[in-house]
Amino acid sequence: MRSGLVIAIAMIMLCGSAVVVDAADVQDFAAVERGHYLADAADCGSCHTVPGSNHPFSGGRPIETPFGILVAPNITSDRETGIGDWTDDEFDAAVRGGRSRNGARLYPAMPFPYYSRMSRQDVMDIRAYLDTIQPVRHAVQVNRLPFPLNLRISMIAWDALYFKPEEFHPDTSKSNDWNRGAYLTLGPGHCGACHTPKTFLGGDKPSDALRGYTLQGWTAPGITSGKGPLADWSIADIEVYLRTGHNRYAAAAGLMSEVVKLSTSKMTNDDVKAIATYLKDTSGPAAQSSAPDKNVVSAGAAIYQDLCAACHRRDGKGVPGLFPDLAETATVKTRDPTTVLRVILQGAQSVSTGPEPTGPAMPGFGWQLNDAQIAAVATYVRDHFGKAPPVSESDARKARSDEAARTD
Structure with missing residues (x-):
């Protein structure tokens, strides 16, 4: 049936005229x-495409986890090194059940706990699309974890603790937009994989869903509303951010820039609005702060005026759509200063999308400022604009060391 679809499309392209297409082929195309x-x-x-590669979905991209490195497998239709020889049941079991075709349990770097909320038809449609991608012969050694974590039998206990497969069921008390947004956020979008705090075993903490987590050298901030970091963001603010990577308050950089570029910017306006509707109805706790040392704040204020105010302005409001408003940037408000320190030390490139092609960048100041000065300006920004806890010199020193050790 799929080959019939390919032939039908080819005939249309070659002949440039109306062609009678079998109903089954139309269904396949849909x-x-x-x-x-x-x-x-x-x-x-x-995950499944190496950045810059001309071979989409052929695998090989390393995925950093708290326990070691995993590598995304080849999911093209190559029969020997990809999924071309898999049955539909085997593919569905991997995506929604966390099981490989030989029955081995998958590691949750593959977000099957979220994908389990999709329907089997959703998964079959994804496979129909993957079958249209050029097959690539690329054998991948997926598991590079140290012993004993490299033994997949350990996942039996993890699955028992953290994997509760269940398809998404709408909440009849909520609107269609809310339910669509909940499905996308909690299902295919797997937002909680980055934004939900984890236990020491790497499982989600359901009571803290979407309240922020730190991974791969970035802080994924809390994305709940209520009194959380997005409290002042409207549905329209979240919608514009997800579609373009920029809004009047913030710009997407780091891991989130990939999410925007490869995922949310390709969604329909209705779906992006639905996600925003769901997030605005998901409440979270207010940020907690403590009083910083006044001398540190004073030193940080002077550094800010010298190095930061030209773009972010003295009042921190920046330039809408260009330079972030520090009082409304979620990573400034979050308890974990990882992203703030990384950006000050290393700089950051914001995402470039069709609607917002500029993608402005911030230079790094790690070469210019010592650890005490980095801590001071970070403390000033977080206290003055975000009411977030202070940053110590040892925090800055550790951040510098961690960044020097990273390869991304």
Whole structure:
């Protein structure tokens, strides 16, 4: 049936005239289109494609976890090194059940706890789309974890603790927009994989869902509303941010820039609005702060005026759509200063998208400022604009050391 679809499309392209297409082929084409959309919503390309590669979904990209490095597998239709020889049941079991075709348990770097909320039809549509991607022969050694974590039998206990597979069921007391947003956020979008705090075993803490987590050298801030970091963001603010990577308050950089570029910017306006609707109805706690040393704040204020005020302005409001408003940037308000320190030390490149092609960058100041000065300006920014806890010199020293050791 899929080969019939390919032939039909080829005939249309070659003849440039009306062609009678079998109803089954039309149905297949619709499945491919749905699958393409869902693969983007699920951000499959981000993990399964090496950046800059001309071979999408062929795997090989290292995925950093708290326990070691895993490598995304080849999910093209190559029969020997990809999924071309897999049955539909085997593919569904991997995506929604966390099981490889030989029954081995997958590690949750593959976000199957979230994907389990998709329907089997969703997964089959994704496969229909992947079948249209050029197969690539690329054998990948997926598991590079140290002993004993490299033994997949350890996942039996993890699954028992943290994996509760269940398809998404709408909440009849909520609007259609809310339910669509909940499905995308909690299902294919797997937002909690980055934004939900984890236990020491790497499982989600359900009571703290979407309240922020730190991974791969970045802080994924809390994205709940209520009294959380996005308290002052409207539905429209969240929507514009997800579509373009920029809004009047903030700009997407780091890991979030990939999410915007490869996933949310490709969604329909209605779906992005639905996600924003859901997030604005998900409450979170207010940020907690403590009084910093006045001398540190004073020193940080002087550094800010010298190095930062030209772009972010003296009042921290920046330039809408260009330079972030520090009082409304979620990573400034969050308890963990990882992202603030990384950006001050190393700089950051914001995402470039079709609607917002500029993608402005911030230079790093690690070469110019010592650890005490980095801590001072970070403390000033977080206290003055975000009411977040102070940053110590040892925090800055550790951040500098961690950044020097990273390869990304």
